[in-house]
Amino acid sequence: MARELRTGMLPPRVRRASINWGDRAFHGITTGFALLIAALVALLVLELATESVPALSRFGPGFLASTSWNPVTGEFGALPFIYGTLATSALALALAWPIGVGAAAFLTELAPRFVRSILGTMVEMLAAVPSVVYGLWGVFVLVPLLRERVEPWLIERLGVLPVFSGPPFGLGVFAAGLLLAVMILPTLASVSREAMSAVPRGQREALLALGATRWEVIRAVVLAQARSGLVAATVLALGRALGETMATVMVIGNSPSINVSIFAPASTMASVIANDFNEATGLQKAVLLELGLILLVVSLAVNTAARLMAARSTR
Amino acid sequence: MISTYRRRKLANMLMLSLLGAAALVAVVPLIAVAAYVVLEGAGAINLDFFTQLPSPAGEAGGGMGNAVVGTLELVAIASALATPTGVMAGIYLAQQGRGTRLGPLVRLLSDVLNGVPTIVVGLFVYGLLVLTTGSFSALAGGVALGVIMLPVIARTTEEAVLQVPSSVREAALALGLPEWRATLRVVLPTARSGILTGVILGVARISGETAPLLFTAFGNSFWSLDPTKPIASLPVQIYNFATGPYESWHRQAWGAALVLMTMVLALNLAARWLSRSR
Amino acid sequence: MQMTRDLRIVSVQEWREAAEGTVSVRGLSAWYGRHRALTDVSLEVRPRSVTALIGPSGCGKSTLLRCLNRMHEVVLGATVSGQVLLEDEDVYGSGVDPVSVRRRVGMVFQQPNPFPTMSIYDNVAAGLRLAGTRNRGVLDGKVEQALRQAALWDEVKDKLRKPGTALSGGQQQRLCIARALAVDPEVLLMDEPASALDPVATARIEELMVELKRDYTVVVVTHNMQQAARVSDYTAFLLSEDGGGGALVEYGETRQVFEEPRDERTRDYVTGRL
Numbered sequence: 001m002a003r004e005l006r007t008g009m010l011p012p013r014v015r016r017a018s019i020n021w022g023d024r025a026f027h028g029i030t031t032g033f034a035l036l037i038a039a040l041v042a043l044l045v046l047e048l049a050t051e052s053v054p055a056l057s058r059f060g061p062g063f064l065a066s067t068s069w070n071p072v073t074g075e076f077g078a079l080p081f082i083y084g085t086l087a088t089s090a091l092a093l094a095l096a097w098p099i100g101v102g103a104a105a106f107l108t109e110l111a112p113r114f115v116r117s118i119l120g121t122m123v124e125m126l127a128a129v130p131s132v133v134y135g136l137w138g139v140f141v142l143v144p145l146l147r148e149r150v151e152p153w154l155i156e157r158l159g160v161l162p163v164f165s166g167p168p169f170g171l172g173v174f175a176a177g178l179l180l181a182v183m184i185l186p187t188l189a190s191v192s193r194e195a196m197s198a199v200p201r202g203q204r205e206a207l208l209a210l211g212a213t214r215w216e217v218i219r220a221v222v223l224a225q226a227r228s229g230l231v232a233a234t235v236l237a238l239g240r241a242l243g244e245t246m247a248t249v250m251v252i253g254n255s256p257s258i259n260v261s262i263f264a265p266a267s268t269m270a271s272v273i274a275n276d277f278n279e280a281t282g283l284q285k286a287v288l289l290e291l292g293l294i295l296l297v298v299s300l301a302v303n304t305a306a307r308l309m310a311a312r313s314t315r
Numbered sequence: 316m317i318s319t320y321r322r323r324k325l326a327n328m329l330m331l332s333l334l335g336a337a338a339l340v341a342v343v344p345l346i347a348v349a350a351y352v353v354l355e356g357a358g359a360i361n362l363d364f365f366t367q368l369p370s371p372a373g374e375a376g377g378g379m380g381n382a383v384v385g386t387l388e389l390v391a392i393a394s395a396l397a398t399p400t401g402v403m404a405g406i407y408l409a410q411q412g413r414g415t416r417l418g419p420l421v422r423l424l425s426d427v428l429n430g431v432p433t434i435v436v437g438l439f440v441y442g443l444l445v446l447t448t449g450s451f452s453a454l455a456g457g458v459a460l461g462v463i464m465l466p467v468i469a470r471t472t473e474e475a476v477l478q479v480p481s482s483v484r485e486a487a488l489a490l491g492l493p494e495w496r497a498t499l500r501v502v503l504p505t506a507r508s509g510i511l512t513g514v515i516l517g518v519a520r521i522s523g524e525t526a527p528l529l530f531t532a533f534g535n536s537f538w539s540l541d542p543t544k545p546i547a548s549l550p551v552q553i554y555n556f557a558t559g560p561y562e563s564w565h566r567q568a569w570g571a572a573l574v575l576m577t578m579v580l581a582l583n584l585a586a587r588w589l590s591r592s593r
Numbered sequence: 594m595q596m597t598r599d600l601r602i603v604s605v606q607e608w609r610e611a612a613e614g615t616v617s618v619r620g621l622s623a624w625y626g627r628h629r630a631l632t633d634v635s636l637e638v639r640p641r642s643v644t645a646l647i648g649p650s651g652c653g654k655s656t657l658l659r660c661l662n663r664m665h666e667v668v669l670g671a672t673v674s675g676q677v678l679l680e681d682e683d684v685y686g687s688g689v690d691p692v693s694v695r696r697r698v699g700m701v702f703q704q705p706n707p708f709p710t711m712s713i714y715d716n717v718a719a720g721l722r723l724a725g726t727r728n729r730g731v732l733d734g735k736v737e738q739a740l741r742q743a744a745l746w747d748e749v750k751d752k753l754r755k756p757g758t759a760l761s762g763g764q765q766q767r768l769c770i771a772r773a774l775a776v777d778p779e780v781l782l783m784d785e786p787a788s789a790l791d792p793v794a795t796a797r798i799e800e801l802m803v804e805l806k807r808d809y810t811v812v813v814v815t816h817n818m819q820q821a822a823r824v825s826d827y828t829a830f831l832l833s834e835d836g837g838g839g840a841l842v843e844y845g846e847t848r849q850v851f852e853e854p855r856d857e858r859t860r861d862y863v864t865g866r867l
């Protein structure tokens with residue numbers, strides 16, 4: 001009773017600042033470097049925004065919906081590049097998703113330890129191959145193969161569908177989508193694997209003990225519980241596909257046009273920047289910088305969303 | 316009853332085989348790319364490749380010595396900038412940043428920075444350094460690569476520092492060491508191999524980057540070590556040669572791809588081995 | 594004349610030495626965030642003696658110990674109110690650097706925790722080196738002295754360059770004791786220093802505590818009642834009732850606390866009825 005009088009029931013305020021000058025300096029320094037990362041992100045946005053002011057003020061929001069691209073008359077629109085970016089990314093996701101998630105499920109749920117370590121390492125090594133090497137391989141191996149075998153075959157059988165129509169260029173949305181699929185595969189597989197391994201072992205065993213098959217366990221427990229992790233994996237992979245440059249610029253054909261056929265050449269936001277920036281002057285430079293700004297803002301949004309989801313799913 | 320059971324069994328077999336097939340299909344591209352790079356590239360690798368300048372357009376012979384040196388210089392500049400910065404930021408994330416509002420924000424921004432398209436980083440450094448100095452330069456290229464490397468090092472350092480048992484840190488503090496000494500002299504050495512893994516992964520990540528160099532380091536047909544001048548690099552050279560018209564260029568590009576891929580895969584395997592043997 | 598002066602000097606020294614290592618805890622409370630772990634503890638730790646802190650698990654023994662050298666605040670969100678006087682100086686006074694407190698009050702943890710990247714020699718020298726001692730001869734002397742005090746010298750004198758983590762658990766714990774002693778503390782805090790060790794290693798640590806009280810004030814947390822009875826001169830019994838944070842129930846000479854406890858709850862605990 002007496003002690004209640006002497007000390008309060010509530011904790012005193014936390015004293016955070018150290019009185020040691022060395023510690024203070026050290027805290028200041030580490031905090032400074034941490035702030036540098038934050039400042040870099042802010043500076044990225046600021047820099048690209050100021051550099052693209054001429055384009056922003058000239059074309060306004062109509063830029064996003066316009067299809068013109070004429071450096072001579074100074075008419076520019078972003079739509080063909082937005083289309084190219086979305087088309088290649090969507091194609092890449094559609095191709096890579098079942099393979100990446102399937103491989104992740106195989107590796108976490110079915111593979112014996114040694115197969116897991118070999119295949120797992122190989123899939124992760126896919127992420128280590130420089131994108132310019134994928135581009136090189138695309139130019140000299142994939143594109144000829146598509147042009148001479150795959151595309152004619154598809155056109156002959158499915159040519160009635162507009163998406164598979166037209167002459168087989170080799171270079172185009174299809175080739176870019178395929179290369180992008182390979183490049184986002186490791187992201188999909190490794191983030192999905194993490195989410196799947198986070199599902200508690202006991203839950204699988206509980207369902208197995210009820211007489212379920214392995215596949216039923218994977219579907220009802222593993223895939224179901226890892227769902228938000230799978231969404232995060234998908235969004236992260238999408239982020240990678242949207243901004244991937246070198247492989248795309250080397251195989252997409254670099255044509256600012258919108259075509260229904262996936263065999264037609266196109267351009268993405270990243271590829272047109274890589275292709276045109278060094279030659280561009282004046283307004284066109286500002287236009288390309290605005291495309292970079294759009295790419296940046298989209299990637300910030302997509303990555304923030306993915307990280308927040310991933311943080312929630314593995315907790 | 317029986318038929319339901321058979322159907323479930325069948326579905327099980329089918330789906331499990333599909334999952335296995337997916338895993339196999341997933342590694343086909345790696346094998347295909349690696350095989351072509353080795354087969355096509357091996358012929359271009361000889362002493363000249365590492366010691367000679369590229370020969371004039373279309374002529375046979377020559378090498379990529381300047382690009383090999385240029386890549387090493389760019390990576391060195393980037394590492395010199397990003398390693399101390401990233402390690403310090405990583406320490407913040409693992410220690411002072413705990414329980415603050417800034418900590419999680421910086422962690423998120425660091426992950427987000429890691430996902431920014433590298434071509435955009437190139438544009439950024441172009442505006443920041445190339446426009447202001449009026450020239451492409453190795454320094455600008457190194458800064459661009461450093462920006463890409465920074466979040467990798469910051470996050471791996473954070474993880475490595477968090478792996479150090481709190482008992483080690485407490486033992487140092489209980490000896491009467493100020494926190495900064497305990498961190499630098501006891502915690503960091505204990506986290507050393509984790510941090511080293513991060514640096515190696517960072518180097519592996521940037522040494523193959525092309526897009527951020529296009530508008531920063533640009534390229535150079537001659538020998539150069541001057542950080543204020545444009546500089547050649549293997550990735551940019553591969554891009555230029557692969558998209559050029561000459562057979563001899565294409566062969567050189569495959570050779571460069573072999574060198575680059577060997578280097579990057581070796582770095583990745585080294586990082587894996589390091590993080591395992593811990 | 595001569596004699597008087599000598600006597601006077603001797604008595605001043607004695608007076609100083611008698612005060613060295615006195616720890617007075619006054620109205621100490623401690624929190625982890627909003628959770629109170631310690632409520633209004635007051636006790637006087639006698640210099641050059643072994644004081645044992647006993648009590649059931651979670652009663653705040655470790656917390657009290659860690660408050661004595663300001664290690665408590667290393668935990669995120671942990672706070673303290675009250676005073677801990679080290680020879681009349683409040684270690685929680687404004688302007689007191691926890692670093693200087695910890696130099697005077699050393700600590701040994703439950704799990705042996707030698708620095709994993711350092712050799713045996715470097716572990717013992719760590720505190721001195723990092724405080725700026727560079728002289729090789731001084732370091733060598735201090736390291737040997739500390740290792741002898743920790744009764745480890747004979748076992749490691751031929752392998753001082755081996756990593757500290759290569760020793761057995763009991764040796765590692767004595768290495769940690771040597772590491773703490775090398776910086777010349779006045780007080781040595783030990784949190785269940787033998788609970789991770791086998792009986793033989795435990796016996797060595799217990800012998801060591803009795804040795805150490807000739808030069809140091811020793812405060813030891815233990816779960817083991819026999820150990821407290823064997824090694825300590827004074828015993829404090831803490832108890833956390835209805836989750837209100839641990840409070841001091843009884844404090845006195847060890848013999849008295851174990852044989853004729855004044856409090857009902859102490860009797861129940863030391864006779865194993867709690």
Ligand SMILES: Nc1ncnc2c1ncn2[C@@H]1O[C@H](COP(=O)(O)OP(=O)(O)OP(=O)(O)O)[C@@H](O)[C@H]1O
Nearest residue numbers: 625628629630649650651652653654655656657668
């Ligand atoms: N780091 C911490 N964060 C939050 N609460 C803590 C922390 N450490 C201890 N506590 C709480 O404070 C109270 C006292 O803990 P303390 O470790 O001091 O007890 P103890 O007497 O040493 O117990 P034991 O005999 O098990 O070591 C307990 O209720 C415990 O749950």
Ligand SMILES: [Mg+2]
Nearest residue numbers: 654655656784
């Ligand atoms: Mg305890």
